[in-house]
Amino acid sequence: MLNRRIVLGALAGLALASPALAQGTPAPAQKLPVVASFSILGDFVKQVGGDRVAVTTIVGPNGDAHVYQPTPADAKAVTAAKVVFVNGLGFEGWLDRLIKASGTKAPIVVATQGITPRTGFVDHDEDEKPKGKDKHAKEEHGHDHGGIDPHAWQSIANAKVYVANVRDGLIAADPDGRDAYTANAAAYTAKLDALETEVKAALARIPAEQRRIITSHDAFGYFGEAYGVVLVAPEGVSTESEASAKDVARIIRQIKAQKIPAVFVENITDPRLMQRIAKETSAKVGGTLYSDALSDDKGPASTYIDMMHSNVRELSAALAS
Ligand SMILES: [Zn+2]
Structure with a gap:
């Protein structure tokens, strides 16, 4: 009883004290x-x-x-x-x-x-793409890599x-x-400055040759460029175009040839394609990356800063070995 009274007393004190602590222009009643x-x-x-x-x-x-x-x-x-x-x-x-x-x-x-x-996008199929300006090259590839990356x-x-x-x-x-x-x-x-320092340091701890991953759509190009991770995706920069059987076969060959250690599912896409690719290769499924959306409040990525922490945690766990 005594404890309870002390707590209530402390709360009342806090409530009285807080208006005095408020600084600057008060927020308007109408947001x-x-x-x-x-x-x-x-x-x-x-x-x-x-x-x-x-x-x-x-x-x-x-x-x-x-x-x-x-x-x-x-x-x-x-x-x-x-x-x-x-x-x-x-x-x-x-x-x-x-x-x-x-x-x-x-x-x-x-x-x-x-x-x-x-x-321009990471040229992940250099060895297969016809070198000449073959007009069939794009058709054969299944999706357009010539657009702007919005991520x-x-x-x-x-x-x-x-x-x-x-x-x-x-x-x-x-x-x-x-x-x-x-x-x-x-x-x-x-x-964000502090987050940037932290993310760079965390990724630098992963050996460079391990920093290669597959995601379902090409959402991590800016991330990869900024932090030295090679990202490959069977789908282009939009989820609108589905990966063709050819795209998937190419990714599977590439995982094997380049010994890419992990594939990641994204919070906004169907995980089955990535799971299938992992099954057909020795790559492991490295968890969920948040690409184009946050998680809900209960998830690990309900803010941008938490999203970056969560993604770096998943990458580090799968790649740093
Ligand atoms: Zn996207």
Whole structure:
């Protein structure tokens, strides 16, 4: 009883003390309604917006934004939004239609503005591709490798550009929040700096010749370039095109020839293809990587920072041996 009273007393003291601790401009009673096209971007907007914004995310946890079908509720959220944040680089193929249908006049902020997009892809089939400009080469390959890679968030350096664009978009829509958005963005960017150092160190501990993996779609190109991992995928940069039997056969040959140690399933794709590939080779299934979406709150990747930690943990566990 005595303990309970002490606890209650302490809580009451805390409640009285907290208003005095609050600093800066208080958040407005009406939060700024904003939309983010997918969960990873939604997290950046929440980090920068803090308690001044109410974020609606269109493609939620574990969702595949490449093949998403917008709902009437999405159109409603876009209509009500004061800013709409999108990835761009061709990631959200359904976006223009949704914006038009919603009739929104809100500014559309492209979060990858200023990022250098990957347009060339890791040439994983050099030994097989006809060297000449054979017009059948692309057909035979089954999918187009000539497009832009939209998965820029997988490099932490790029994530900092997303955060700066989100900050500027929020300030433009809500100038009264300038100090709050600037401070939140700076604090979060400092966390991303620390994360970047940590991720580089963790991957550097894996022997370079072990840093080769297979994922189902080509979502980790920016990650691979930034942190020295070779990633190969039977599907292209979008999940829209399914891997052909030829693509799968090529991957299997490549795993054997290059002794690629592990294949990974992704949270947004069907794991069966990767499981089948693992079965036909000596590669092990190295766990789940979060590629294009966060996990739900109960999962290991409910924020961008946790997603990076989770992915690096899975990679290290499968490759560092
Ligand atoms: Zn993707």
